[in-house]
Amino acid sequence: MQEQSQIFVGGKLVKSDAKTRIDVISPNTEEVIGRVPDATPADVDRAVAAAREAFDKGPFPRWSPEERADGISRLSEALKKRSQEIANTISSENGSPIASSLGLQVLSSTMVLDVYAGLAREFPFDETRKGLMGQPVRVRRAPVGVCAAVVPWNVPLYVMAMKLGPALAAGCTVIVKAAPETALDPYPLMEAIQEANLPPGVLNVLSAGRETSEYLVKHAGVDKVSFTGSTATGSRIGAICGEQVKRCTLELGGKSAGIVLEDVNLASAVPQMLGAGLMNNGQACAAQTRFLVPRSRYKEVVDAMAAGMAAMKVGSSLDPATQIGPVVAKRQRDKILGYLDAGKKAGAKVATGGGAPKSEKKGWFIEPTLFYDVDNQMKIAREEIFGPVLVVIPYDGEEEAIAIANDSDYGLGGGVWCGSTAHGVEVAARIRTGTITVNTAMLVDMKSPFGGFKKSGIGRECGPEGLAPYLEYQSIIQPAG
Numbered sequence: 158m159q160e161q162s163q164i165f166v167g168g169k170l171v172k173s174d175a176k177t178r179i180d181v182i183s184p185n186t187e188e189v190i191g192r193v194p195d196a197t198p199a200d201v202d203r204a205v206a207a208a209r210e211a212f213d214k215g216p217f218p219r220w221s222p223e224e225r226a227d228g229i230s231r232l233s234e235a236l237k238k239r240s241q242e243i244a245n246t247i248s249s250e251n252g253s254p255i256a257s258s259l260g261l262q263v264l265s266s267t268m269v270l271d272v273y274a275g276l277a278r279e280f281p282f283d284e285t286r287k288g289l290m291g292q293p294v295r296v297r298r299a300p301v302g303v304c305a306a307v308v309p310w311n312v313p314l315y316v317m318a319m320k321l322g323p324a325l326a327a328g329c330t331v332i333v334k335a336a337p338e339t340a341l342d343p344y345p346l347m348e349a350i351q352e353a354n355l356p357p358g359v360l361n362v363l364s365a366g367r368e369t370s371e372y373l374v375k376h377a378g379v380d381k382v383s384f385t386g387s388t389a390t391g392s393r394i395g396a397i398c399g400e401q402v403k404r405c406t407l408e409l410g411g412k413s414a415g416i417v418l419e420d421v422n423l424a425s426a427v428p429q430m431l432g433a434g435l436m437n438n439g440q441a442c443a444a445q446t447r448f449l450v451p452r453s454r455y456k457e458v459v460d461a462m463a464a465g466m467a468a469m470k471v472g473s474s475l476d477p478a479t480q481i482g483p484v485v486a487k488r489q490r491d492k493i494l495g496y497l498d499a500g501k502k503a504g505a506k507v508a509t510g511g512g513a514p515k516s517e518k519k520g521w522f523i524e525p526t527l528f529y530d531v532d533n534q535m536k537i538a539r540e541e542i543f544g545p546v547l548v549v550i551p552y553d554g555e556e557e558a559i560a561i562a563n564d565s566d567y568g569l570g571g572g573v574w575c576g577s578t579a580h581g582v583e584v585a586a587r588i589r590t591g592t593i594t595v596n597t598a599m600l601v602d603m604k605s606p607f608g609g610f611k612k613s614g615i616g617r618e619c620g621p622e623g624l625a626p627y628l629e630y631q632s633i634i635q636p637a638g
C-alpha cells in the first residue's frame with residue numbers, strides 16, 4: 158500500500174493542498190493499493206505558476222536545441238533505470254499483463270523520448286529565407302508556451318512521453334495531469350524528472366479528477382492543451398479551447414477495422430491480428446476491433462480467431478503467464494458486459510467468450526470474446542468497447558470491405574491482412590484513417606505521424622509532425638540589402 162501526500166511542482170515534491178485522496182484500486186483484487194492527493198484548483202494554480210515562471214523567466218526556453226535534446230535523453234535514461242518498477246506499478250493499476258508491460262508501457266515511453274531527443278538535434282528551429290522583395294526573413298519555430306498534458310490510464314506513461322518529448326524538444330514547459338486510475342506511476346516519473354536535472358518548473362505533475370482537470374484546461378496561464386482520452390471528453394476540451402482560442406491537440410477513441418483479404422495467410426496473420434485487437438486487454442485506442450472478412454474465407458477465419466482467443470490465459474495482470482488481464486475498473490467491466498448483452502440482443506453470434514469468467518472470484522475480468530455475423534450498424538460495431546472483445550463482419554468483394562471500413566465515426570488505426578503487401582498498401586490508402594498497417598501488428602511508428610481522422614481527434618503526435626503543435630511560427634522581416 159502506497160501513501161502519497163505530495164505533488165510535483167517547481168522541481169520538487171511539495172505537499173498538496175488536497176483534503177481528499179484518490180484511491181487507486183487493483184483491478185486484480187479490488188483492493189486499494191495506493192492513495193494520492195486529489196489535486197485541488199489551488200494545487201493547479203501553483204503548478205501553472207511554476208510552469209509560467211520557468212517559461213517566461215527561466216533559462217529553459219532559451220536552451221539550445223542540443224541542450225534540450227540532452228535533457229530529454231537524461232529523462233529517458235532516468236526512466237530506463239526504473240523500468241521494472243514502473244512496469245509493475247502500471248500493471249498493478251490498470252491490469253496490463255506484466256509479460257508485455259515492460260515493452261508496451263515503459264520501453265515505448267523511453268523510445269519516444271529518444272526519438273524526440275534525436276529530432277531536437279536535427280530539426281530546423283530557425284532559418285533565414287529570402288522574402289518577396291529579396292529581403293532576409295528569419296523564420297523561427299518558437300515554443301508555444303505552457304502546456305497542459307491531460308492523459309488517460311491505458312498507456313499512461315507512453316501517452317505522457319508522447320507529449321513530453323515534443324514539448325521539451327520545442328522548449329515548452331508542462332503540467333502533466335495524470336488519470337485517477339493510474340495515479341501511482343507518476344511518482345517514479347517525478348523521481349526521474351529530478352534526476353534529469355531540468356530547470357525547476359519545466360515539468361510539473363499531479364493527479365486529479367474531472368473538475369480539477371477542467372480547471373487546468375481553462376486556466377488563463379495555460380497556452381496549449383494536449384489531450385488524450387475519450388471522444389466525449391475531447392469534444393468538451395476542444396469546445397473550451399475554441400472559446401479561449403487556446404492551442405489544442407486531441408487524441409481520441411477509435412473503432413479500427415482489420416481488413417482480411419482473400420489471399421491472406423492465416424497461419425501467420427491470425428496471431429498478429431489477435432495481438433492488434435487484444436493488446437493491453439483490448440484497452441488500446443488504435444486496436445483493430447472490427448475484422449472484415451471475405452465470405453470465401455469466413456468460417457476458416459472465425460474458427461482460427463476463436464481458437465486463438467479461447468486458448469488465451471486470463472488471469473492476474475501480475476502473473477507472467479497471463480495474456481488477458483482484468484479491465485481497469487468495475488465501471489469499465491460493467492460497461493463491457495452491457496456491450497456483450499447488446500451484441501447478443503442484436504443477433505450477433507458468440508464464437509468464444511461472452512461474459513465474465515467463472516474462474517475468477519475477484520477482479521474485473523472479461524473473457525476474450527469474439528462476435529461473428531455482426532452487421533456494421535450494430536452498436537458493438539460502431540462504439541468503442543475498450544476491452545477484450547472483437548467483432549467479425551462478413552463482406553463480398555474488396556469494394557464492400559473498403560466501404561464498411563470507412564463507415565465509422567472514427568478513423569484512428571486499422572490493418573490490412575493479405576498475401577500481397579503491395580496490394581494491401583493500395584487498399585490501405587483508401588481507408589480514411591490516421592495510421593494503417595499492412596501485415597504487421599505494430600500499431601504506431603514513433604517516427605511517423607499518429608492521430609485521428611474524423612472523431613478520433615485533431616492533430617498528430619510522433620515524428621516531426623508531432624513536434625509542430627508545440628511550436629509557433631515567428632517571421633522576423635528585415636530591410637533588403
Ligand code: NAD
Nearest residue numbers: 308309310335336367370371386387390408409410411442
Ligand atoms: P477520459 O476521457 O475519461 O479521461 C482522459 C483524461 O481526461 C483523464 O485524465 C481524465 O481525468 C481527464 N478528464 C475527464 N474529464 C475531463 C474534463 N471535462 N476536462 C478535462 N479533463 C478531463 O478517457 P479514459 O477513459 O481515461 O481513456 C480511455 C479513452 O482514451 C479511450 O476512448 C481511448 O480510445 C482513448 N485513448 C486515445 C489515444 C490516442 O492516442 N488517440 C490513446 C490512448 C487512449
